[in-house]
Amino acid sequence: MTSLRGWPPLALDGILAAVVAVMLSATVLVTPKAGALDLAAVLVGSLALVAWRRAPLVSLLVSTACMLVYSVHAQPGPPAMFPVLVSVFGSVRAGHLLLPALASAVFLGTGLAGNLAAPDGRNLQDIVEATTLLLGWFLASGVTATVARHRQAYVEQAEQRAAEAERTREEVARRRAGEERLRIARELHDSLTHSISIIKVQAGVAVHLAxxxxxxxPAALLAIQEASGDAIRELRATLEVLRDSDDGEPQASGLDRLDDLVERARSTGLPAMVTISGARRELPPEVDRAAYRIVQEALTNVSRHAGGAAASVRIDYGGDELVVQVDDDGRASRDAPPVPGVGLLGMRERVTALGGRLLAEPRPEGGFTVRAELPLTGPFTVRAEPPLGAELPQGELT
Known part of the structure; x- marks a missing residue:
């Protein structure tokens, strides 16, 4: 905790104690009746102000006792009240009322009695006026401390209400997000799941009859049957995470299924080869999923837009990052690059969410390259996976 000026409270309290000690030491030196005992009492009473925030009652008792010694012996007048005044303020501000009132009464009563008994020629009216002035200072200190305490309580209460309002907004947002997830899950289940299931069943019937x-x-028919089965499995995993109120991650595909993915691409007539370098090891789930999806989307783009091109997939397991690169020798060129679509945007979002880098552009020798550099150290941003293979106008890159 720091003050508004950026200074720690302990440093400010130390400065206050030092300033009061210097001021009162100066009064001791110019007071004829003051001696070494008074100087010691002044120093101890002033230095006790270091604790006026953290231990206000201790500061109050020490400063009152020391200033009583100085006041009774040397009768310095109003300067002796400074440490007691600050300690009374701190004690009332902390919520204590009885002890500050008693300390003030004892200090003022002792000072009044000492002034009445002192043979210095002061008349009664001057003594009463001086005591009344000191009483006003103590009352002002107590009132100011009470106002400060209530203001602090109001600020804390306002902060609590703001925090509670923020929690309420977050709960409402989570509830609405959960309701929207459930609505999307129902829509997906009622539309896509049914349609894909029909495709799978019809493909299975056609295979059986053949x-x-x-x-x-036909190889294309087998590919349709296998792809529809994979689509149903991944759609069910997506539905599970949409219905999961804890925002859990489904057991999605990763690079352990890379061979199946490439084999399925080959079954559609796409020549594809895979090169893996580095020591294969377990990857963070977010990186594993993103790498699989990038290869999947890149191969889909080659099949749909590269016009009979061949594709090469390279996976490089580095020390700090995983490099995924898919190249093709299709029709893309730097003079007429394809228009980026939803799929490329989804790839870029995945890579950016993980703090990586994505390069997707035509190659100088012709064709297209997709290169993703994914860091292997977190923290990673977990986000919903964008849909793959969205229908776009003819000629766009998805």
Missing amino acids: RKRGEEV
């Missing part, structure tokens, strides 16, 4: 007739099953 084999029953002794005919060769």
Whole structure:
């Protein structure tokens, strides 16, 4: 905790104690009746102000006792009240009322009695006026401390209300987000799941009839059957995470299924080869998922837009990052680059969320390259996976 000026409270209290000690030491030196005992009492009473915030009652008792010794012996007048005044303020500000009132009464009463008994020729009216002035200072200190305490309580209460309002807003936002996730999950289940299931069933029936007739099953039909099964599995995983109120991550695909992904691309007629360098090891789930999705989307783009091109997939396990690169030798060129679409945007979002870098552009020798550099150290931002293979106008890169 620091003050408004940036100084720690302890440093400010130390400065205050030092200033009061210097001032009162000067009064001791110019007071005829003062001696070594008075100087010691002044120093101890002033230095006790270092604790007026953290231990206000201790500061009050020490400063009152020391200033009583100085006041009774040397009768310095109003300067002796400074440490007691500050200690009374600190004690009342901390919520103590009885002890500050008693300390003030004892200090003022002792000072009044000493002035009445002192043979210095002062008349009664002057003594009463001086005592009344000191009483006003003590009352002002107590009132000011009470106002400061209530203001602090009001500020704390306002901060609590603000924090509670923020928690309420967050709860409302989470509830609305949960309701929206459930609505999306119902829509996906009622539309996509049914449609993909029909595709899978029809493809299975076609495969069965072809084999029953002794005919060769087309590779494209087998690819449709396998892809529809994978689509259903991943859609179900997506539905699970949408219905999960704890925002858990589904068991999504990772690079352990890279061979299946490439084999499925080959079954559609896409020549594809895979090169893996570095020591294969377990990856953070976010990086593993992102790498798989980037390869999946890049191969989908080659199949849809590269016009019979071949693709090469390279996975490089580095010390601090994973490099995923997919190249093709298709029709893309720097003179006529393809228009970026939703798929490329989704790849860029994945890479950016992990703090990595993405390069997606035509190659100088022709074709297109996608290169993602994914850091292997967190923290990672967990975010919903954007949809893959969205339908776009003809000629756009997805």
